[in-house]
Amino acid sequence: MKPGDSTIPKFYGLPKVHKEGVPLRPIIAFRSSPTYNLARDLAKRLRPLVESSERMLSNSTDFVERLRGVNLGEDDCLVSFDVKAMFTSLPQGLIRQAAMSTVESSPEFLDKSKLTAKELMGLVDLCLDSTFFKFRDKIYHQKVGTPMVSPISVVLAEIAMQRYEEEVLKDAPPSLKLWVRYVDNVFVIMKKEEVEPFFERLNTKNEANQFEMEKEENGRLPFLDVMVTRSGSTLTTGVYRKDIHTDRLRDYGSCHPATHKRTHKPKNTLHRALTKIKDTVSQADRMGVVYDIGCKDCETHYVGETSKKLATRLLEHQRAVGRRDMSSAILRHTEETGHEMDWQNAEVKYGDPYRPVIRAKYHSRRFETAVLGIGERNRDSKQQEYHSKCFSESN
Structure with a gap:
């Protein structure tokens, strides 16, 4: 956990070209942070606390397996919810409260960690309070959410989302057939007439956690990289690609140079010139x-x-x-x-x-x-x- 040769992390954004208005995904190059090793160690310690959730998906394969055996009624609707900017919008008070509650309710975990709940939370607070970054030679302090790319961000966000999930599902309609989540993406099956009221309750439960909704169209709904399709009373799945995907890949067994096969996009394009928003790092740093x-x-x-x-x-x-x-x-x-x-x-x-x-x-x-x-x-x-x-x- 001892910091090595560290610098203030740099901030930059990656354009979400598949979304309207091309918003930026904020990224902090956290590997150079003084708290990087601490965050990585805490993430490893806390991860067992979130792996037992029945609603959490591990990957697309897990999602496909969860859909097996699901029977649909004519009035059922396939819906996906997506939390807007989850990592940078979750209130730190909610994160701390959820983390403390989760840790204190797991005595076996505390016995294995050899740290008290207060000691663990002190280290978590240090990671959350040390979210300084540099952008265009100015230093900023992130006061809301967790820093993107920090090893502990995914674990803390998952703890907070699981607690939030428990509160939300207390008011869920009885017709809710399925609720599974991958990080900030939720796949739901429920009655058509109950979708809109439930969506409104999701967004009034916590002003910081705002959801976007996508309903099935013509019996089809994409989720992660899976296309879910109605087939009578059952569901079938296939591979889903976003509209911007070209489906053009080099055969890795070809005789092209390895560097070309790893990446074949041109270095100088208008898009790269217009979206070059990373600060330049000096050679010395x-x-x-x-x-x-x-x-x-x-x-x-x-x-x-x-x-x-x-x-x-x-x-x-x-x-x-x-x-x-x-x-x-x-x-x-x-x-x-x-x-x-x-x-x-x-x-x-x-x-x-x-x-x-x-x-x-x-x-x-x-x-x-x-x-x-x-x-x-x-x-x-x-x-x-x-x-x-x-x-x-x-x-």
């Missing part, structure tokens, strides 16, 4: 990168990879040189040649946090001159062996 440090006096380069910020990693290199740490390839080069490294012009070559060592291997082959090596901190024996193979041609 980038994390999970492959970087290059050149020598001022010769054409030798040091290629390294780090999960930290580039500025932090460069400072570690400079300190290693300052304390004459002979395990440093940079120090050995400067000692043997009397040269000086060009720290000011160190640059990021690749921003790929998942395959940095492989990226460094490819980058090193671009140099005809010597490559000093790659940082070897925190590598196990297999990684060391792989590293030596990567740079055997350059050393």
